[in-house]
Amino acid sequence: MSTQPTGFKSWLLTTDHKKIGVMYLVTSLVFFVVGLLLAFIMRTEQLDITKKVIIDADLYNTAFTIHGAAMVLFWMIPVLLGFLANYMIPLMIGAHDVAFPRLNALSFWLYVGAGLIAVMALILPGRLDTGWTGYPPYSIVGPANTAFYVFAVHLLGASSIAGAVNFITTIITLRAPGMTWGRLNLTVWGLFGGFIIQLVGVPVLAAAVTLLLFDKYLGTSFYDGTKGGSPILYEHLFWFYAHPAVYVVALPVFGIVSDIISTFSRKRIYGYTSMAIAIMIITVVGFETWVHHLYVAGTLNWTRVVFMWGTIAIGVPTGIKTFNWLATLHKGSIDLKTPMLHALGFISLFTIGGVTGIANGLLGFDIQVHDTHWVVAHFHYVLAISMSMLCMGAIYYWFPKFTGKMYNEKLGKTAFWITLIGAMIAFLPQFHLGYDGIPRRYWKLPSQYAGEMRIAVIFSYITIAGFLMTLYNFVHSAIKGEKAPANPWNSLSLEWQIPSPPPFYNFEQIPTITDGPYEYGKPADTTVKAH
Amino acid sequence: MLKQMVRLLTAALFVSLPYAAAAAERVADPVKAWNNHFKTWAVVSIVVYLVVTVPLIYFVFKYKRRHKDETGAYIVGNTALEILWTIVPMIIIIMLGVQSWAVFNDLRDVPKDHIEVKAVGFMYGFEMYSPEGIKTINELRVPVGNVKVNLSSKDVIHDFALPAFRTREDMVPGENTYLWFSAKEPGEYPVYCAEYCGSGHSSMLAKVIVMKQEDYDAWVKKQKGEGTTVAALTPETKGKELVERLGCLGCHGIAGEIKAGPALNGVIGKSQELEDGTKVVIDEAFVKEKIADPKAKPVKGFGHIMPPNALAKEEYEAIAAYINTLK
Numbered sequence: 001m002s003t004q005p006t007g008f009k010s011w012l013l014t015t016d017h018k019k020i021g022v023m024y025l026v027t028s029l030v031f032f033v034v035g036l037l038l039a040f041i042m043r044t045e046q047l048d049i050t051k052k053v054i055i056d057a058d059l060y061n062t063a064f065t066i067h068g069a070a071m072v073l074f075w076m077i078p079v080l081l082g083f084l085a086n087y088m089i090p091l092m093i094g095a096h097d098v099a100f101p102r103l104n105a106l107s108f109w110l111y112v113g114a115g116l117i118a119v120m121a122l123i124l125p126g127r128l129d130t131g132w133t134g135y136p137p138y139s140i141v142g143p144a145n146t147a148f149y150v151f152a153v154h155l156l157g158a159s160s161i162a163g164a165v166n167f168i169t170t171i172i173t174l175r176a177p178g179m180t181w182g183r184l185n186l187t188v189w190g191l192f193g194g195f196i197i198q199l200v201g202v203p204v205l206a207a208a209v210t211l212l213l214f215d216k217y218l219g220t221s222f223y224d225g226t227k228g229g230s231p232i233l234y235e236h237l238f239w240f241y242a243h244p245a246v247y248v249v250a251l252p253v254f255g256i257v258s259d260i261i262s263t264f265s266r267k268r269i270y271g272y273t274s275m276a277i278a279i280m281i282i283t284v285v286g287f288e289t290w291v292h293h294l295y296v297a298g299t300l301n302w303t304r305v306v307f308m309w310g311t312i313a314i315g316v317p318t319g320i321k322t323f324n325w326l327a328t329l330h331k332g333s334i335d336l337k338t339p340m341l342h343a344l345g346f347i348s349l350f351t352i353g354g355v356t357g358i359a360n361g362l363l364g365f366d367i368q369v370h371d372t373h374w375v376v377a378h379f380h381y382v383l384a385i386s387m388s389m390l391c392m393g394a395i396y397y398w399f400p401k402f403t404g405k406m407y408n409e410k411l412g413k414t415a416f417w418i419t420l421i422g423a424m425i426a427f428l429p430q431f432h433l434g435y436d437g438i439p440r441r442y443w444k445l446p447s448q449y450a451g452e453m454r455i456a457v458i459f460s461y462i463t464i465a466g467f468l469m470t471l472y473n474f475v476h477s478a479i480k481g482e483k484a485p486a487n488p489w490n491s492l493s494l495e496w497q498i499p500s501p502p503p504f505y506n507f508e509q510i511p512t513i514t515d516g517p518y519e520y521g522k523p524a525d526t527t528v529k530a531h
Numbered sequence: 532m533l534k535q536m537v538r539l540l541t542a543a544l545f546v547s548l549p550y551a552a553a554a555a556e557r558v559a560d561p562v563k564a565w566n567n568h569f570k571t572w573a574v575v576s577i578v579v580y581l582v583v584t585v586p587l588i589y590f591v592f593k594y595k596r597r598h599k600d601e602t603g604a605y606i607v608g609n610t611a612l613e614i615l616w617t618i619v620p621m622i623i624i625i626m627l628g629v630q631s632w633a634v635f636n637d638l639r640d641v642p643k644d645h646i647e648v649k650a651v652g653f654m655y656g657f658e659m660y661s662p663e664g665i666k667t668i669n670e671l672r673v674p675v676g677n678v679k680v681n682l683s684s685k686d687v688i689h690d691f692a693l694p695a696f697r698t699r700e701d702m703v704p705g706e707n708t709y710l711w712f713s714a715k716e717p718g719e720y721p722v723y724c725a726e727y728c729g730s731g732h733s734s735m736l737a738k739v740i741v742m743k744q745e746d747y748d749a750w751v752k753k754q755k756g757e758g759t760t761v762a763a764l765t766p767e768t769k770g771k772e773l774v775e776r777l778g779c780l781g782c783h784g785i786a787g788e789i790k791a792g793p794a795l796n797g798v799i800g801k802s803q804e805l806e807d808g809t810k811v812v813i814d815e816a817f818v819k820e821k822i823a824d825p826k827a828k829p830v831k832g833f834g835h836i837m838p839p840n841a842l843a844k845e846e847y848e849a850i851a852a853y854i855n856t857l858k
Binding site for chain 1: 568613637638686687697699706708721723724
């Protein structure tokens with residue numbers, strides 16, 4: 001067994017899944033801070049919705065473009081499919097490393113390259129102002145340097161496809177003896193679903209933006225409706241990936257919530273099999289929903305009906321998961337440590353996002369609220385804030401494992417409550433604006449909403465402050481935290497059975513697995529049945 | 532177990548079918564239909580939210596860990612319960628979906644008795660054409676009754692959002708889309724562009740003005756005989772009216788503010804660098820040329836987004852004269 005290499009060069013040239021994981025975490029947190037900063041700027045601009053406060057319309061447009069791209073593409077997907085998958089999958093399935101360690105390093109550095117291009121798009125002339133969706137013809141005839149956008153997506157796409165191939169192979173082939181599919185952590189199941197979506201969807205997005213590049217710089221007319229092309233084609237191709245991308249984030253999150261709730265209730269996760277099935281159903285049905293982004297785009301009326309059923313059908317497996325979480329709490333032994341608070345806080349925010357998301361999926365309902373502040377509020381509840389918060393919970397949960405230090409519990413809980421209170425209120429007023437049909441991506445808004453928007457601004461500031469406290473907790477505890485035991489939560493999951501932080505090759509010997517990760521309080525008599 | 536599930540699913544469908552039939556009947560007023568739909572959704576959503584959060588909070592208090600080595604009960608699952616919380620959400624979703632489908636049909640199927648108008652989006656405004664062919668900018672005048680609006684765009688994708696009538700549809704260059712609404716009460720109703728289209732997106736606003744039939748007829752008559760009154764205006768006044776009517780102010784400020792395009796005040800007589808690096812002093816001739824063909828001599832620092840304008844010779848002169856008065 002070789003020893004752990006140290007020093008700057010060992011990080012730069014590493015192919016160790018744990019080091020790559022930590023680099024993913026640090027990089028994605030940097031983008032999270034960039035996204036928060038842009039959110040702060042946009043919210044400040046909304047202090048007065050009738051005249052300029054600090055930035056003009058063009059900067060505002062760039063701010064929401066980069067905010068969206070940074071938060072979804074450079075924070076949420078990388079922190080889950082980069083950091084968490086890298087660090088935890090080999091530990092959870094009982095492997096020394098991933099299947100293709102060098103490909104893994106390549107994935108990370110491509111992601112860094114894409115991130116640098118995204119930052120350039122924010123500050124260089126020809127600033128990207130197309131929205132993260134980059135719809136033509138605006139992205140073709142407008143002032144933005146669309147090449148930044150296209151190349152960032154290309155690099156990120158290559159990174160994602162390599163990552164997906166790598167981890168799908170790892171999960172299928174490198175499971176330790178006895179680690180059956182029925183004994184995988186639900187986090188691994190969620191990541192597995194996420195990687196399948198990446199593998200199927202990302203190439204389509206890459207193709208879509210490549211045609212954008214051709215249209216803008218080579219004079220082709222794939223998306224030019226006046227020359228036989230169609231701008232709607234781009235919308236279809238874009239959302240074919242970009243809607244399932246939401247599930248790329250959501251599925252691992254569902255898995256993590258399950259792991260955290262089971263650990264801190266010291267109780268077997270309720271309905272394990274239905275949880276895993278629900279994840280795979282969402283993976284597949286997630287590809288039958290994208291046209292709801294085109295409900296008012298002039299698509300044929302009957303296609304809209306078909307995709308309405310696909311969209312709202314997602315509510316069923318999601319509901320199953322929520323009820324299984326509740327049933328896991330029932331008769332558990334609940335310890336409200338910081339990660340557990342984040343998991344429960346997630347459910348309370350996510351359900352608001354869920355029911356308002358059904359509204360967006362409902363064809364007749366959506367016509368009024370399409371492209372309005374309703375949608376902005378919805379996806380901040382269902383995805384943006386709730387899942388960012390849960391990612392913080394995940395970092396807290398595994399913090400002792402990957403740093404070998406304990407985080408500050410008191411600060412963690414305080415930061416959680418501040419974030420949750422802020423997040424609960426910050427986007428509520430925008431449901432009202434959406435109900436009234438007021439469009440999103442507006443630099444200035446009708447003056448009658450000034451008071452409500454000011455409330456939204458204040459609570460957004462509170463949310464941002466909560467997140468910053470959490471980040472401070474991470475940095476401070478990583479440096480000065482107390483030494484962590486190997487298994488502070490008394491979890492039965494495999495990653496907690498080795499020292500914290502894990503040794504270079506994780507396991508001295510590949511372990512043989514005899515039981516699942518959630519079998520708390522399992523009676524000695526193992527004839528208990530599922531009925 | 533499979534049999535049990537099939538039986539339950541069949542029961543679910545039977546429960547929702549009569550409901551579906553009732554919902555499929557055509558409602559006279561799409562706005563009312565939408566409002567009802569919203570109420571149904573709101574009630575369902577509040578119940579769902581309580582069903583999730585109340586037990587969550589209750590369990591957290593009730594099953595709080597009492598001592599360090601405590602473990603929860605060992606429960607693997609319960610098939611009946613799991614089927615219940617699969618079937619019930621399914622029924623709810625089918626019901627909401629059927630109702631929404633009916634609302635959608637109301638909002639999209641144009642009644643036979645309607646008039647047709649046209650709206651064309653541009654950066655940043657709306658050209659409207661009445662059935663009589665009268666062109667207006669940023670205001671659509673219609674008589675009380677059903678109105679079908681045929682939509683298209685001159686440049687990028689816009690959207691004709693008409694929240695008062697619970698409807699909207701994108702305006703796509705090179706394609707034809709539509710929406711309809713039932714104008715019942717005379718009055719003014721706001722129109723928004725709801726598809727992001729660039730710098731002037733949030734100022735791309737218009738209104739639908741619903742008029743009594745006789746008022747509308749009078750307006751049409753006046754528009755048709757318009758020529759005499761306009762000729763009497765001075766060029767500067769006429770230019771001001773044109774600049775406002777053509778939607779120029781969506782992109783151009785008149786008090787020094789930079790929007791998607793340069794501000795118009797003080798622009799005549801100013802030395803300006805072009806994209807190719809040459810410098811020109813802007814005069815009225817340059818302004819007239821730019822209005823007709825904006826892409827000919829692009830000035831430095833702005834996008835190429837202004838649409839060309841085919842106007843009468845005296846209209847170009849009127850606009851130039853008006854701009855000359857802005858300091």
